[in-house]
Amino acid sequence: MTAADDLDTLRYDVVVLGAGAVGENVADRASRTGLSVVVVEAELVGGECSYWACMPSKALLRPGAVLAAAKAVRGAAGAVAGGVDVAATLARRDAIAHDWDDASQVEWLDGAGIDLVRGRARFTGPRTLAVTDDDGAVRTIVAARAVVVATGSGPMVPGVPGLAQAQPWTSREATAVQDVPESLAIIGGGVVGVEMATAFADFGARVTLLVRGDRVLSGAEPFASAAVADGLTELGVELRFGVEVTRAVRDDHGVTLTVDEGEPVVAAEVLVAAGRRPRTGDLGLEAIGLNPGDALAVDDTLRVTAVDGDWLYAAGDVTGRVATTHQGKYDARVVGDVIAARFGAAGAGDGPTGAATAADVDAAPDWSRFRASADHEAVPQVVFSRPEVASVGLTEAAARAAGYPVRVLHLSLASVAGASVSADDYAGAATLVVDTDRSVALGATFVGPEVAELLHAATIAVVGQVPLDRLWHAVPAYPTVSEVWLRLLEAYGL
Known part of the structure; x- marks a missing residue:
């Protein structure tokens, strides 16, 4: 699927940056009309959701939910003895995360005819990237048609004095935990904070949830926030609202968090769940006239609007639109179909009339799948709290x-x-x-x-x-x- 100018340069029709769920779906859809596609990935094929987010977190939460369901039904409640089996839960989580081995995902790419290049990609100009592998070797990859950025997002660690030096957990450390701490302080009352407070309370940890605002899940309906807060309290989680962490210090006894209201919080570990930011800081965006670290603004065909030439696209968290895996995969299907229609072999598309020109895609309102309209006012989300x-x-x-x-x-x-x-x-x-x-x-x-x-x-x-x-x-x-x-x-x- 490639043609090499020399040993260090590869050419493809489409280059996808990021092999998470979003990147995989982009590559799959874009390749359907015969375009050559490569995915560039610095970590594990399958991405955040498979190994550090959706799948392992739900594996950690499921046993507690099942036990609660059984305890809520007479005739089953009497058969429930004890609480969550932590060791068995972690072992099941490991299996669901494939022990952080991406061999099966790589096999899927191979079967789909999609190439994989491992390494960290940086733009060096329009349609051109330098990819550095773990050994420091650099190869150039050139996209004849399009580049799609699907690098996702990473956790934000607030600039609280001492917090970075206190070696806080992010969602990755929480979902990949091997030894459950005696106590855990969580900074942030959003989805990650609420779900991990639930899981670690199930595991027997003493959990304190520090929320800057006046309720958890601030974007939800107020009655939902109140119900989740009550559920956390019933699980033994200490909720502290309207507090800001002002300093963090780690010593031999754990981490001490000083807050602006009330007594300090001391815990064996601290989890920062204070939001995420697009992973664009180290992509060399300055080489194509964009600001590193910014979200990539896109139109509803997922074209990056600040770059001319109809060649740069983005999908998933990196766009700053909606930060859920299922919406990212939806974006991916849209942009993959757009690229296949715009650049694929004439008549080979699987759309209503085969392949399309850019004008067809832009002008045809009947082709609803070529517009990411569901990202605006129809976003579904589940919080697996109790x-x-x-x-x-x-x-x-x-x-x-x-x-x-x-x-x-x-x-x-x-x-x-x-x-x-x-x-x-x-x-x-x-x-x-x-x-x-x-x-x-x-x-x-x-x-x-x-x-x-x-x-x-x-x-x-x-x-x-x-x-x-x-x-x-x-x-x-x-x-x-x-x-x-x-x-x-x-x-x-x-």
Whole structure:
């Protein structure tokens, strides 16, 4: 699939930077019309989600959730003895993370006819990159058609005096933990902070969660934040709101965090979960007129808007649009199809009319998959806390801020028969945000056990802009928690 000018220069139609879930999907879709594609990766093929984020974190959380579900049902509760088996949980996590070995992912690339070059890439000019491997050898890779940046994001460590020297954990160290500490302080009340507080509380660690604002999950509906905070408290997590860490010191006894309000926090380890930033700082962006460290602004075909020539694209966290794996993979499918359509062999595309010119893609509104529109107001997300939070689209506050005429429907999930079958004393709630002019759902939030499985129906309703009077004919099975859809529509007056 390559043609070499010399031993140190490789040429491909498409170069993809990053072999995580996003980069893999870009490469797969872009190669479907015969384009030669190479993926450049400095770490493990499969990326953050496979080894340090989505998959290992959910493996750590699952045993506690299963035990809680069993304890919530008479007839099963009596069979539950003890808590989470930490050693078995970590062993299962290791298996799910393939022991941090990417051989199977490399095999997939080989089978798909996609080349892999290991090393760190830097732009040296338009369509041209220098790739340095672990031995210091440098090769040049030239893209004849397009370069796609899919390098993801990395954790931010605040500039708190002493914090960097205290050797804090990031999400990587937390999800790859081999020895559970006696105590853990977590800085940040977002998704990572909440999920890891849940997991380490299950493991028996004494957990303190330090939140700068007045609630966890600040972007969620307030009732969801409150339910998660209550759940953490029930697990024994100490929640401290409205605090800023002002200094960190590590000594033989652990890490001491000085805060601006209240007593210092002392813990064996400290996890920084204070947000992430795009991994663009060491890509040589200055060589193509961009600022290192910045997110790459893109249009809805994922072209980088600040670079001329229709050759540079970006997908996933690096764009600064939505930082979830599933949305990144969605972006990847869009940009891969765009590249295949624009640059692939004529007539070989799998779109409605085969391959397309750039003008076709830009001008044809029927080709919805060539636009990353779902990144704007239809983003789904699950927080695997206890209770779970599953949401899609706009919250009430976001919908009102955007100027929509809004009606909000709120129901207890315990009111449906499926909830009483699922668990004794089931606790949960659902909210539907409705645009009253069009009578369509703008957003939905579910809180409760296993509510992640309710989310895709809501996503379809929001993305499809299904009129509620039509949605009324989608009959939910009885007795399931999904019957909440019928109750919500009845509350709307249907």
